[in-house]
Amino acid sequence: MDWLTVALLLLFGLVFLAAEVIFIPGTTVVGLLGFALLAAGVWFAYRDLGSGTGHVLLASSVVVAGLLVYVGLRPKNLARVALNDVNSGHVRDARLPDVQPGTTGRTLSALRPAGTVLFAENRREVTTRGEFVAAGTEVRVLRIEQNRIVVESVA
Known part of the structure; x- marks a missing residue:
């Protein structure tokens, strides 16, 4: 494989990880697919481009993925997608009737x-x-x- 294929695998892996962490958290499938693409890109880099290039791509992939997770899991970013409204409604419990015998x-x-x-x-x-x-x-x-x-x- 040539360097373009390895670069595209790494790029799409990072894009899918970013989508999982920042845009659609909790889906898991997109994150696993991104991780698999990153792993395949690093493996092909070691196999086809040599161990020196493989080390560099592995280290840079880990750093960029770590930054994505850090940015995505900051409380400010989580507050954008979290449910912050409090439901104060209630339901009348039929087991506790509000009309007593003799009424x-x-x-x-x-x-x-x-x-x-x-x-x-x-x-x-x-x-x-x-x-x-x-x-x-x-x-x-x-x-x-x-x-x-x-x-x-x-x-």
């Missing part, structure tokens, strides 16, 4: 046997034990069964 509310729809009830300012889907309850009727929570609120008419 009263008013039906917004007819319960046949399921429907919607307004507890204070919270709308909840509820069910009865089988009876029908008209809209606008006051109901009381009997129990919470897993993810169902069971109510009965207060009247």
